[in-house]
Amino acid sequence: MNEEATEAVRLLWGPPAKPSRGPRPALSLTRIAAAGIEIADSEGLGAVSMQKVAGLLDFTKMSLYRYVPGKAELVALMVEAAVGEPPPAVDGLGWRDRLAAWAEALTWSFAEHPWLLDATVGPRVIGPKELGWLEQVVAALAGHGLTGPEMIDAAVLLAGHVRGIAEQARAVRPDGSPEAELLAVLGPLVQRHADRFPALAAAMASKDGGDRALDFGLERILDGLEALITRRTGPTPR
Numbered sequence: 001m002n003e004e005a006t007e008a009v010r011l012l013w014g015p016p017a018k019p020s021r022g023p024r025p026a027l028s029l030t031r032i033a034a035a036g037i038e039i040a041d042s043e044g045l046g047a048v049s050m051q052k053v054a055g056l057l058d059f060t061k062m063s064l065y066r067y068v069p070g071k072a073e074l075v076a077l078m079v080e081a082a083v084g085e086p087p088p089a090v091d092g093l094g095w096r097d098r099l100a101a102w103a104e105a106l107t108w109s110f111a112e113h114p115w116l117l118d119a120t121v122g123p124r125v126i127g128p129k130e131l132g133w134l135e136q137v138v139a140a141l142a143g144h145g146l147t148g149p150e151m152i153d154a155a156v157l158l159a160g161h162v163r164g165i166a167e168q169a170r171a172v173r174p175d176g177s178p179e180a181e182l183l184a185v186l187g188p189l190v191q192r193h194a195d196r197f198p199a200l201a202a203a204m205a206s207k208d209g210g211d212r213a214l215d216f217g218l219e220r221i222l223d224g225l226e227a228l229i230t231r232r233t234g235p236t237p238r
Contacts, residue, residue: 005125007069008076012127027059027067033077037113040078045115050074075119080127082113086136095229096222098140099154103162103218106133110166117167141225145232157221165214 011029035056039048050071054061068074087105089098110116120130137155138148146154187204194201 004070004072008073008125011068011073012076012080012125027057027063029067029077030081031057032064032068032074033081036074036078037082040115040119041113045075045118048075048078076125076127079116079119080129082116083109083130083133085129086133089136089139095140095144096226099137099158099222099225100218102133102136102140103158106159106162107166107214110162111169114166114170117163117170144229146225146229150228154221154225158218161217161221162214165217168213 032053035053036048039052039056048071050064050068051061053074054064057064068077087101090101093101134152134155137158138151141151141154183204190197190201190204
């Protein structure tokens with residue numbers, strides 16, 4: 001583990017630093033992360049810097065380094081704070097409803113903090129709150145005939161679907177939708193060349209069940225998991 005990762009582990013997983021004698025510290029990791037999130041929410045992740053966070057908190061950049069070694073560790077703290085705790089499990093819900101609620105909550109997180117899409121890619125240290133989201137998927141599927149790797153893969157599949165839709169949503173106007181904007185651009189073009197793309201033209205002309213990419217994909221993923229579970233263990237409560 002490199003030094004950068006070690007520092008991130010210390011900040012995310014280590015016990016809070018014990019207060020030393022003398023004046024109470026003026027800053028905290030919570031305040032620093034909140035300032036970074038405020039900047040990222042309004043200007044994007046690329047706008048976040050140690051200098052800018054320090055300025056927002058009315059401290060010097062050097063004073064910030066006493067708490068956070070650098071930007072990589074700052075972003076790790078921001079992700080952990082922005083993602084937050086996973087939604088609480090509701091008693092009585094079957095695995096399918098639990099995973100649907102999980103996907104809905106993750107969709108909300110990406111909508112509230114679009115920069116999370118950039119900050120949660122590639123090898124990195126994951127904090128306890130973020131790891132709790134993975135725990136929830138595995139816990140929901142435990143005991144239904146899937147192997148450990150299959151349950152983790154299911155979580156990756158669900159998160160990937162939510163991320164894909166969130167990426168599209170980030171690229172459209174606030175009052176629009178990915179499907180609507182795609183149809184606005186491609187619709188007239190496809191219709192003018194309907195003889196070349198007859199199946200696509202007919203599909204785009206249909207008004208039945210449109211603009212449901214997130215729900216449609218989620219339902220198909222859950223259908224696939226249900227089919228696998230049924231094949232392994234027989235029908236189970238959803």
